[in-house]
Amino acid sequence: MPSPDAVVARPRVVATDLDNTLLRTDRTVSPRTEAALRAAADAGVLVVPVTARQRVGVLAVAPQFVQLAEAFGGWAVCSNGALGLDLVTGQRFFEATMTVDAQRDLIARLAEAVPDVRFCAIRDGGDGFLVEAGYAELSVWEDHSRDPRTMQVVDRAALADCPNLKMVVRHPVLSTRDLLAAFAGLGLTGLRATSSGAPFLEISAAGIGKAYGLQRLTALLDVPATQVVAFGDGLNDLDMLQWAGVGVAVANAEPELLAVADRIVPSCDQDGFAETLEALLS
Secondary structure, three states: OOOOOOOOOOOOEEEEOHHHHHOOOOOOOOHHHHHHHHHHHHHOOEEEEEOOOOHHHHHHHOHHHHHOHHHHOOEEEEHHHOEEEEOOOOOEEEEOOOOHHHHHHHHHHHHHHOOOOEEEEEEHHHOEEEEOOOOHHHOOHHHHOOOHHHOEEOOHHHHOOOOOOEEEEEOOOOOHHHHHHHHHHHOOOOEEEEOOOOOOEEEEEOOOOHHHHHHHHHHHHOOOHHHEEEEEOOHHHHHHHHHOOEEEEEOOOOHHHHHHOOEEEOOHHHOHHHHHHHHHHO
């Protein structure tokens, strides 16, 4: 296991997950974190949210962070790395979608292997959000920053009729780990499954993850991986922490992240992100 005292040099880019990393478990930005973000902006260190959420979700759960977006250039990587955009304007810089054939194969084979699964499709830069019947009944507002009563319900064929950024799979009883195992057992090609810690499985095109999205963004900014520090807690953060020059896991992270992180810091509720960002700026 890496030493929790691993040295972290001042980076040019700080890439951070939001839920249970920068955000506390109650999904607020602590005063200490807000102050650290302002200090980073003043110091010219670019802080970029790299999240499973779409733009609407970032705007909904972290208003203080978004208020600072212009100071950071507005950059964000959403949909688990499949989408790069400007949080302020909504302008898209890159998108990576799944093929229609891969999506149809996923729906047919996973539904056969795991009865009662329900699917959701996210497309059109994160603005398109379609669910099949029964999905909304398993959801709460916090899952997607959307009122389940307003979700657009379509049939399964419509979920896969054009390329999606991400597909979401949930089940009334099975855990995300159970769904991950079921997905892995199918041997599907062209797809990658992960979990952000939410109560559902998240599927993107093969090769697409937070590391992919962060690499696309830093290439645009001409910043090498060695000058990037990445923070995370969930399985979907694993490749990002491994790609960055320094990978930082908060203490509440999944065991897989704690095993590979260059540094382990206090939990999200103990301002581990803020404490480390302060140290990076000092």
